[in-house]
Amino acid sequence: MNREKASQIAHAHHPIKAPLDDGSVRRLLGHALPRGDERVLDLGCGTGEWLLRALEAGPGVRADGVDISADALDHARRAATDRGVQERLDVHLGKAEDFAPGRTFDVVLSVGAAHAFGGLLPTLAAARAHLAPGGRVVIGDGFWDRPPSPEAVEMLGDFADLATTMDLVAEAGWTPVHGHVSSRGELDDYEWACWGTLADWALDHPDDPDSADALALAGIRRTEWLRTYRDTWGFLTLVLRRTVD
Numbered sequence: 001m002n003r004e005k006a007s008q009i010a011h012a013h014h015p016i017k018a019p020l021d022d023g024s025v026r027r028l029l030g031h032a033l034p035r036g037d038e039r040v041l042d043l044g045c046g047t048g049e050w051l052l053r054a055l056e057a058g059p060g061v062r063a064d065g066v067d068i069s070a071d072a073l074d075h076a077r078r079a080a081t082d083r084g085v086q087e088r089l090d091v092h093l094g095k096a097e098d099f100a101p102g103r104t105f106d107v108v109l110s111v112g113a114a115h116a117f118g119g120l121l122p123t124l125a126a127a128r129a130h131l132a133p134g135g136r137v138v139i140g141d142g143f144w145d146r147p148p149s150p151e152a153v154e155m156l157g158d159f160a161d162l163a164t165t166m167d168l169v170a171e172a173g174w175t176p177v178h179g180h181v182s183s184r185g186e187l188d189d190y191e192w193a194c195w196g197t198l199a200d201w202a203l204d205h206p207d208d209p210d211s212a213d214a215l216a217l218a219g220i221r222r223t224e225w226l227r228t229y230r231d232t233w234g235f236l237t238l239v240l241r242r243t244v245d
């Protein structure tokens with residue numbers, strides 16, 4: 001089954017492609033955009049849901065998003081039109097690491113896309129290059145809540161524990177001004193939403209050529225989650241400022 005199609009279906013009921021609920025996203029954006037007229041960049045914006053919520057919350061906000069998925073960006077454009085914020089959103093197809101907009105931003109977001117840059121610290125370095133003096137970064141990435149199995153590291157990548165992650169962030173010159181550790185409920189809701197929605201779609205579309213693949217994929221992903229990383233993986237989202245600009 002086409003990966004883009006599977007992802008689009010799986011996220012139909014959880015448009016934020018990360019384990020955060022709506023209240024957490026709202027609070028993080030509130031800390032990141034205290035004025036409501038910021039210029040915002042999202043590196044790996046997917047369908048643009050973070051940007052769309054920022055634009056809806058702040059009528060003076062302007063936003064740019066970058067992603068390598070043309071389908072996700074088409075979705076973002078359509079959603080922006082449906083939600084009446086299309087005049088204030090520009091999306092750009094391409095690798096986030098190659099994006100060269102020729103201006104800086106008050107807020108740089110990157111949630112669930114650190115793998116594109118090679119991890120948390122390289123993502124922060126990339127975000128910094130786009131950040132205006134006094135700006136804020138919102139970064140979301142995994143950490144190990146407990147020692148992982150080799151299979152979990154192989155599947156998700158190598159993270160640090162929470163305290164070490166924060167030490168590394170501070171050593172790189174960043175100060176957290178807000179942070180959110182996804183709760184067990186948020187982590188579980190996200191996985192159930194993705195794999196449940198994909199399975200539901202498969203059962204509702206038995207004649208679709210992708211139906212059997214979708215059902216099998218939902219089962220594989222659910223099992224990987226439950227058997228390989230549910231007990232050890234966590235997700236952290238930070239609002240950061242440069243300690244010294």
Ligand SMILES: C[S@@+](CC[C@H](N)C(=O)[O-])C[C@H]1O[C@@H](n2cnc3c(N)ncnc32)[C@H](O)[C@@H]1O
Pocket residue numbers: 015016017018043044045046047048049050066067068069072094095096097110111112113116117
């Ligand atoms: C887990 S999704 C997160 C999307 C969005 N940030 C959110 O939280 O809803 C990761 C996104 O990163 C994008 N991505 C992966 N590699 C990328 C790259 N090199 N440059 C830009 N986007 C990339 C994927 O296409 C996907 O949309």
